[in-house]
Amino acid sequence: DVKVTQSSRYLVKRTGEKVFLECVQDMDHENMFWYRQDPGLGLRLIYFSYDVKMKEKGDIPEGYSVSREKKERFSLILESASTNQTSMYLCASTPGQGYGYTFGSGTRLTVV
Amino acid sequence: QKEVEQDPGPLSVPEGAIVSLNCTYSNSAFQYFMWYRQYSRKGPELLMYTYSSGNKEDGRFTAQVDKSSKYISLFIRDSQPSDSATYLCAMSAGNQGGKLIFGQGTELSVKP
Numbered sequence: 001d002v003k004v005t006q007s008s009r010y011l012v013k014r015t016g017e018k019v020f021l022e023c024v025q026d027m028d029h030e031n032m033f034w035y036r037q038d039p040g041l042g043l044r045l046i047y048f049s050y051d052v053k054m055k056e057k058g059d060i061p062e063g064y065s066v067s068r069e070k071k072e073r074f075s076l077i078l079e080s081a082s083t084n085q086t087s088m089y090l091c092a093s094t095p096g097q098g099y100g101y102t103f104g105s106g107t108r109l110t111v112v
Numbered sequence: 113q114k115e116v117e118q119d120p121g122p123l124s125v126p127e128g129a130i131v132s133l134n135c136t137y138s139n140s141a142f143q144y145f146m147w148y149r150q151y152s153r154k155g156p157e158l159l160m161y162t163y164s165s166g167n168k169e170d171g172r173f174t175a176q177v178d179k180s181s182k183y184i185s186l187f188i189r190d191s192q193p194s195d196s197a198t199y200l201c202a203m204s205a206g207n208q209g210g211k212l213i214f215g216q217g218t219e220l221s222v223k224p
Contacts, residue, residue, distance in 0.1 A: 004155075031210055040120070042216035043200070090155055097210040098163070100146050100202075103155035 006104035019078040023091030032074040118215030131188040135201035
């Protein structure tokens with residue numbers, strides 16, 4: 001089975017901290033995505049990547065950046081965490097168009 | 113207007129009922145249609161996948177796509193308490209590396 005692993009299930013960080021969320025997939029998928037999920041707002045795309053060192057902005061990139069130095073790893077960075085970034089963060093990967101995503105279990109981030 | 117609309121519920125049904133979940137969409141370029149199931153505090157998992165119009169059946173689950181009406185449905189027969197979850201529809205035009213557009217999700221509760 002394809003596995004997408006997110007490094008932390010729960011995180012608590014302070015306002016202003018730089019936060020790293022890590023995601024690793026083990027099936028050589030080309031494309032990887034970062035979403036946040038909030039009640040009443042559904043899944044919102046933050047960033048995605050088609051290939052190593054490539055990245056594309058999603059619908060809500062402000063306050064976030066990403067890094068993809070290796071094909072299997074896609075990191076989400078909160079440059080200066082704020083309370084409105086408290087959310088569930090989901091990473092996903094897919095081989096390409098016409099395929100579904102495989103999601104990680106999510107990281108529930110609380111910024112205090 | 114959102115590209116994909118889904119009634120968030122919540123929807124509560126007795127065990128054994130037939131459940132109908134629906135999404136409408138506005139982009140006629142969508143050709144890949146999926147349903148994901150998400151249990152509480154977990155990542156979404158792919159449940160059903162349909163390409164273009166038509167029906168697909170898998171056990172107690174049937175997915176239908178009506179492209180002329182821009183309407184997709186998921187039917188669950190003989191619903192079980194273990195079906196209690198949030199169901200998200202998702203669709204793609206097959207470009208942008210397989211980027212999916214998600215509905216908000218419908219929260220379903222099946223009561224014993």
